[in-house]
Amino acid sequence: MSRGETAPDRQVWTVTGQDRFSFLQGLISNDMLPLEKAPGMIWAALLTAQGKYLADFFVIRPLDGDHLLIDIQSNIAAETLRRLSMYRLRADVQIARTDLAVTRGLDSPPPGTFADPRHPALGWRGHGLPGQAPVIDWDAIRVAHCIPETGIELIANDSYLLETGFDRLHGVDFRKGCYVGQEVTARMKHKTELKKGLITVAIDGAAPVGTPVMSGEKEAGTLFTQSGGKAIAWLRFDRMQDMVAGTARLAALP
The missing domain is CATH 3.30.1360.120 (Probable tRNA modification gtpase trme; domain 1)
Known part of the structure; x- marks a missing residue:
């Protein structure tokens, strides 16, 4: 024990x-x-x-x-x-x-x-x-395991539950009754396809938390926690090619 x-x-x-x-x-x-x-x-x-x-x-x-x-x-x-x-x-x-x-x-x-x-x-x-x-x-x-942390990946007045993995991590129930913010969360679940969100990526190098991720000349997202050659990043799923964050290079994992 x-x-x-x-x-x-x-x-x-x-x-x-x-x-x-x-x-x-x-x-x-x-x-x-x-x-x-x-x-x-x-x-x-x-x-x-x-x-x-x-x-x-x-x-x-x-x-x-x-x-x-x-x-x-x-x-x-x-x-x-x-x-x-x-x-x-x-x-x-x-x-x-x-x-x-x-x-x-x-x-x-x-x-x-x-x-x-x-x-x-x-x-x-x-x-x-x-x-x-x-x-x-x-x-x-x-x-x-791409688990967000308060004040790092989870940003007040900015983050959405489904983009930060709350459904995968058992933090939201879609069968319960109404609660504050429920209507928007349910609509994202049932009526839209997520086009951005948190994922774990491979990283070569390091950059401060909050560094913008670029794909060519376009901003693709934001880099967050890093450990052991991997990182959590919030990304647009259609811009996950040739990614850099500062001097670090990122790549989507299989």
């Missing part, structure tokens, strides 16, 4: 009140029904009315109670809490920060933890458990 490592850039909130499930159900991209039925963890996003990404986080129903936890990156926590509070109105919901630590690991999970719902390669996550100093190369795992 592993103790896992502490994620120092995360906060944990507690969500209580009789309306906690219905409140989140009407706001986030994933379905809260599984958590109403049993303990578990989901990954979801909060969107603008125009369907653009604002924040992503995990929602957890622990084994030891009916309260909910939210596991969120610290640098978007305050703004996300402010926005959630705007929607609360008369709902019986209370949201408060806790001092619980987030731990995560790749070995055998300790009791009370849950598998990361995005991808099996991301192991497990726990809340309120002791952890060790970070040593795992999470960027390498993310690049290998």
